[in-house]
Amino acid sequence: MFGNYLIGLREGLEASLVVCILIAYLVKTGRKDALRPIWMGIGVAIALALGFGCAVEFGSQELTFEAQEALGGSLSIVAVGLVTWMVFWMRRTARHLKSELHGRLDAALAMGTGALVATAFLAVGREGLETALFVWASVHAASDGTPRPLIGVALGLATAVFLGWLFYRGALKINLAKFFTWTGGMLVVVAAGVLAYGVHDLQEADWIPGLRNLAFDISGTIPPDSWYGTLLKGVLNFQPDPTVLQVTVWALYLVPTLAIFLAPVGFASGKGKVKVPDEQGSRGSQPTKAS
Secondary structure, three states: OOHHHHHHHHHHHHHHHHHHHHHOOOOOOOOHHHHHHHHHHHHHHHHHHHHHHHHHHHHHHOOOHHHHHHHHHHHHHHHHHHHHHHHHHHHHHHHHHHHHHHHHHHHHHHHHHHHHHHHHHHHHHHHHHHHHHHHHHHHHHHHOOOOHHHHHHHHHHHHHHHHHHHHOOOOOOOOOOHHHHHHHHHHHHHHHHHHHHHHHHHHOOOOOOOOOOOOOOOOOOOOOHHHHHHHHHHHHHEHHHHHHHHHHHHHHHHHHHHHHHHHOOOOOOOOEEEEEOOOOOOOEEEEEOOO
16 A cells, blocks of 8 residues: 555656646746636646546456456556656756746747647646556556555545645745655665566466466465565565566566666756745745755
8 A cells, every 4th residue: 555655646746746836837927817728738637647547447357367467467567667767757857847847838828728738738647647557557466455555546646736735835845856766766666566567467468488487485474465465565566476587577677777766976966946936926945956
């Protein structure tokens, strides 16, 4: 459940921050007339993300077992690729996010209502589709027959929306670079588990060999239905009887990706702040310099 909460929080906060910057800029510059098309674009993006998630979930239920496993495994690998790109992109561009969004918004204001809707849609839609796919893959991997994974995601998204509102009101100051660095690192650990589970799905679909070639089996020591087995599965997508290929792929992804992501080289130069003005024009500063 914690792993899914982290996904909802990390992904949701990115989208909330984008919305916060767009809305605050329009309010501060006296362009409240442009808020309606912005909210329209945001609404369409959210609807598209929800629709995509529902289509993947309910569409997969009509498939055979082998087809379900093949689809689940393939989408899990795609989701891991997207979330890996996203965490690196956010760490690299966090301090430039505000100026980039302001530039797009200025251009959209000059072009009219349709451009404003498109700007908001594209800014939030990408985050929404990435979130929907990775949430689906993570819930699929961590599913234990209970609604806890979905509850974790919902709580994470709710927390992200609340934090976004606090940013907008200038009531919360946080080092965003450190936040995205540490949550991004934890998300890489979660992604490694999703990737390993995706490989297992492809093995069950008979797309990849080695399903019976287990690396180890500690089901007797850590029963999957025990509270600690459930906790490990919910947080790390832990499996007590993984195949050799699963363990190999997990290690080959996690170790170099985490080492590169947490390396300070290339991220310590430059200082920047994300300033979020509230409706009265006051501003809350969030330093975004990575330490």
